[in-house]
Amino acid sequence: MKYIYAFAEGNKDMRDLMGGKGANLAEMTGMGLPVPPGFTITTETCNHYLETKDFPVGFFEELDEKLDELQHTMKKTFGSRQNPLLVSVRSGARVSMPGMMDTILNLGLNDETVEGLIEKTNNPRFSFDSYRRFVTMYGNVVLGIAHDHFEEALEAAKKAKSVSEDTELETEDLKKLVKVLKGIVLHHSGKPFPEDPREQLLGAIASVFHSWNSKRAITYRNLNGIPHNMGTAVNVQSMVFGNMGEDSGTGVAFTRNPATGDKEFFGEFLVNAQGEDVVAGIRTPQKISELRDRMPEMYDQLHKVQKTLEDHYRDMQDIEFTIEHGVLFMLQTRNGKRTARAAVKVAVDMVVEGLITKHEALQRIDPNQLNALLHPSIDPAAKKEVLARGLPASPGAAVGKIVFTADDAYRLAEDGEKVILVRKETSPEDIHGMHAAQGILTSTGGMTSHAAVVARGMGKPCIAGCKEAHVDDKIKTLEIHGQVFGEGDVITLDGATGEVMRGAMPTVEPELTGEFDELMSWADEVRKLKIRTNADTPFDAQVARRLGAEGIGLCRTEHMFFDEDRIMFVRQMILSTDEKSRKRALDKLEPIQCEDFKGIFKVMNGFPVTIRLLDPPLHEFLPNTEGKIKAVAQEMGVDYGELQKMVDALHELNPMMGHRGCRLGITYPEIYEMQARAILEAAKSATKDGIKVIVEIEIPLVGHVNELKVLRELVEKVAATMGALDFDWKVGTMIELPRACVTADQIARHADFFSFGTNDLTQMTFGLSRDDAGTFLPYYTEHNILPDNPTETIDQEGVGQLMRMAVKLGRSVKPDLEIGICGEHGGEPRSVMFCHEIGLNYVSCSPYRVPVARLAAAQAAL
């Protein structure tokens, strides 16, 4: 077993073993690009270490060998006073997890080698500044001492000297500071700061290994569906310095614009700085184009390198570089994160450029990312009061209440609030809050700051580096030009323009680009699954059609019941004590429902429309608090006590498993009769108007074949009273109970179609109520008890097995049985792939998810 690979020994295909960063450093080395020499310790070594709490046998020998080689190449010696070798130690997992794990720079410095560095650089201030940074970083990251302690010492040093900037500290101050910092290390760790560079190195390597299991790394993996057993590699690389003066610098750049996808070399740099300064967003960097003026030769060289890299990798690259005394070094390349818009544009452009194929283009894009493209943006016609302008770090419109901490964001979002997370800058500890927020606003940091990178990855609107905004997270205020906003005040962000606006702005539908349509048309050529939508109104149906829906897979009739002009009739129906008065109320609802359906048929002209008959328990239509009951009683002119009694009578201990779905249809047949009549009447009338109607009447919550049989007969009885029906109509059922899955052969005999209701099926199969699972489900996914949240992606092992069974049993009776899915999983890419795999005919999802499903279905077919 080989534990360590020199960069020169590896290549980009060794990602599993060397991690992404290591494999790419190796690849660049192989390409002859200027990469500071180094080596990579494998992910397997990490896993061994995490399992056994020790390095594997033979590891130290290999490490010594690689160190020797490195010293030889660099002509420097680790720990040498004369010519000391300094290295960086960085994590690098198979999948990029930016900022999630540990990095240590300047490793190798001690009281001896700092003198060598001074001699070599002839810059004592730089050398001691590097030293104090190293002690701080090592003390914090490797030895686990709180950063505050070191920060306090730095502040004290500045105070003692009555200066306010770090840069104002002089060599002697820094020298003293290093001593103080080492005192802090001794005090808090109980051991002196390790002077031996080899001990430093082993400590740093172990620390990177451990950081794989840090809380924030685990959270990140959970959020991004990354397995927990991959481990991280460790890259040990000789240091180059961007902070050696005005002929030095560091930067990050993209081969194309990661926000728009435009083909332009895009990025930022800082003169006389180390790489962490750019990423941390502490200083606001300059645009890469300005490098051309400051260091033209460097710019040309870099520009050539980036072109070479993009052509080589055949994808947009995200690169990091450092310039040391006018010499360019490449520190990283990887496929660049990009906005959805950019992803689509880059993929389509690259097909046009002949760089990749259509199929590759389709597989390049994470379907989930498309969401960002499809959400409304701010209505351009609306009058907007722009409070401030920042960097347009991640596009999209976000409206919400201000919160100042990630925890607040998380907590309020859990309560259903829409919030905007407002921070000076974000850090990896804020991930959960960023995830919970509608959008993120930071007052510092650039387009490649933590906030910007993470928000783009999440497809969340983000404005970064908004200097006009003054954030005080102690007293929780956001001050902009003298106006003070507090927690709970509503603002709007436009991540595409960088504008921060007062109040809640109206939003409009996204305009989709030509590239988007192009990509979607390629997806449509490839996919086998049909894509339908869940829509309850002509408006939603229209949106979905525009986004490519080929029919409605779920029209929930009860949503129509809640509208102001009809809820009264619904309540009258519920309060009816006999069939006659119930029918009277239903008679009033019928023409309204009929109109609803007709509107939908018109939009879906020629496409199938699945309409589910009433599903929720009746108490959902009644008020549930004393105040509301009183108000409704008054409005309806009924006795309060009577209404209260009805509310009490309808109360259920477990309403999800109560008197709902087809159980309502069976015990109150007049409700389903009305709905069936309204559907067929609407279809008849639409047909007369020249609309091509294909309607599927769907019976929900069928557990036993007899339920479907009885209700199918009911629908057919209604149909028989309606004269000629010159359109295509069917009767089928939701498959959403475990019992329906295991008896699907019986049910299929009476069903023209099946539609999996995976929301309820998941809940019943797990015995888990989504509404109540907040107390344990997050714990389950965080602690890897469940690999995924089954309410988000189909649990293929459990729920999926029941689905397979239902498909097999159903088709054993009717080989051509149409089967779809209409649970929320229908728009989730992994679930869509699964649906393709088990042979469904279509998936149905919310309108804005339709393109996601189209792409996922194409990827499934490829």
Added chain:
Amino acid sequence: MKYIYAFAEGNKDMRDLMGGKGANLAEMTGMGLPVPPGFTITTETCNHYLETKDFPVGFFEELDEKLDELQHTMKKTFGSRQNPLLVSVRSGARVSMPGMMDTILNLGLNDETVEGLIEKTNNPRFSFDSYRRFVTMYGNVVLGIAHDHFEEALEAAKKAKSVSEDTELETEDLKKLVKVLKGIVLHHSGKPFPEDPREQLLGAIASVFHSWNSKRAITYRNLNGIPHNMGTAVNVQSMVFGNMGEDSGTGVAFTRNPATGDKEFFGEFLVNAQGEDVVAGIRTPQKISELRDRMPEMYDQLHKVQKTLEDHYRDMQDIEFTIEHGVLFMLQTRNGKRTARAAVKVAVDMVVEGLITKHEALQRIDPNQLNALLHPSIDPAAKKEVLARGLPASPGAAVGKIVFTADDAYRLAEDGEKVILVRKETSPEDIHGMHAAQGILTSTGGMTSHAAVVARGMGKPCIAGCKEAHVDDKIKTLEIHGQVFGEGDVITLDGATGEVMRGAMPTVEPELTGEFDELMSWADEVRKLKIRTNADTPFDAQVARRLGAEGIGLCRTEHMFFDEDRIMFVRQMILSTDEKSRKRALDKLEPIQCEDFKGIFKVMNGFPVTIRLLDPPLHEFLPNTEGKIKAVAQEMGVDYGELQKMVDALHELNPMMGHRGCRLGITYPEIYEMQARAILEAAKSATKDGIKVIVEIEIPLVGHVNELKVLRELVEKVAATMGALDFDWKVGTMIELPRACVTADQIARHADFFSFGTNDLTQMTFGLSRDDAGTFLPYYTEHNILPDNPTETIDQEGVGQLMRMAVKLGRSVKPDLEIGICGEHGGEPRSVMFCHEIGLNYVSCSPYRVPVARLAAAQAAL
């Protein structure tokens, strides 16, 4: 296809076609016993008629042929004025459904034939009395005219003559009455009363067919698990008359005592009466032994016949006979319904007598019936205030509130009340109320009255013919010797003695007879399934051991939490906001739980004990109304608001699918740690005391293997801290979620045993909450949408399929995996059979169900 069989053409094995009554009449005819000639129209004809609403082609020809034969045999002619043939028309299904369907007597009478009857009987009063009865019966049963109308006419006739008894009406009065009754028929049916006997006959046959689908018949079938598609046969039999004077009579009898099983000829008769008079309980009949004095010859003949029948059928017979002018006729024989006690005694006695084998004896008894034997009776030591004494119609003690109508009984029982149904007499319309009541008290009727027969069948205590009780169901009072009781007053019935007592009497355990033990020992020889019990206390465990339990299959630890001395600690635990104070509360619970377990181990010395860790959601341990919350807050010395907040925080929308079971164990590991420690500590201590402990620690509500894995590790970690454990202990899981069934192979890898929790499994599989299903489940079973209530008997098609899957998958990984069932189905005979069939190792049920399960398991094995 043959539609009609003469009695002489059939035999007892033709029950499917001829119904029970017809087949037995045929058998008796074949045995040469005196049966009035007649024929049977098959069940298939009924089904054809019900399906097509018409008699099948060829039916009329066959009917005419059979009528001709009958006229020939009887030397009488249908419709003849000289010598008219009169017949009875009776239903007779494959399975006896006493009183559920229609009967018409004296058919063939009209204005002509009544004259013939007078000539032949020389008894004009009798003839017109028969005629008016026939018109009434036909008008009511066949033509569907309310009985009240006819009753009013009868009352008016009596009033006109100023008499109070029917018997005081003379020939002329009756003649006039017939005219009035026919007027009622014309008025209500719009058609004159049919004078043509053939028309009468066809109407009666059709009416019997229809009565198969009467509401009461459907209810009866649902209650008794009888399929709805069998149809009924119709028996047309020449009339014999028990009401021809003092040398005539009628009676019903049993070849053995149906209450005790004693070998004695047992029954009742009425002189000068028709059969319906005995069954309807209108006149109180004489004991059969008195027949010996009144008509010794008849008695001897009858006694011989009954002996012949019992020997022939090899079972206790229930017979009906009529004596017409000193000639004995047998009208029916069938296997007699009997109390559980009688069933056991008869079966065991018949083995001793050499009449049947042990295996036959085991199969003779409906396991459900044993329930009646096993329920407490009134404490003989208690001081009792006997209010009145009636006939001991069905043994057992019943305590409850008085209700006067079947509907009230049903409604209150639904609300969880225990009620006693008090009636003058019961009728088939009262079935649902009798089912719902704890016991039945009637003021009229004998040991073979409707109330008595039905109650015995149901295993319910019943006192019939309690003449001291005066029931007024209009004003809802029960008056006994001047004391008036109203609705809601509590009384106690002792069905074994016939005593009605004031208030709620204390009850004691049943004493089991030697015959019972004998039968159970035969069952134990045969069965393959082990029988365990669900018991949470040493007391219950002791009861179950005495009834033959071979271990505990489910010990619910939470039931122990509710006791007064510990609920406080449980609440302290729940209110703890940190782990430390939670542990403090748990520390107080631990020794108490430990003692509980030790007590159970002692009782179950050498038998396995499965202990389930905490299962219900925590809010079940907190008060749930404002008043109770205030009281508990005060008691605990905590702030009301704080407690209310905790109650609110723990509120769940669907608690059955919420934070419970192993989800509690995972999120609050200290609770399961405490329980595991208490169990192992108790086992250790009991072992030290010489007890043989076999303990199975059971993790509830596992849906994903990782849940079990994590909690198994937790238990093992606890065990590792406890030193040597010199007893047998295992860790396993409940299988109660559909997901657990379909992933049982994975789960089995970490489980030492499985135990099906079919209560929850049924609810999840159907998506049906037992607590909420009252609004539709009764409708479902009544309307045959579900063949059975799946919460009562395992739904073999759905839930059962998941169970089969779990057994197969589990044993594919561990061939010897111990698998049991602990849901309430574990004591239900059909479910026990199913468990045997799918290869479970044991069933576990409530203590009093243990003998039921033992017998059912034996029957399954046979």
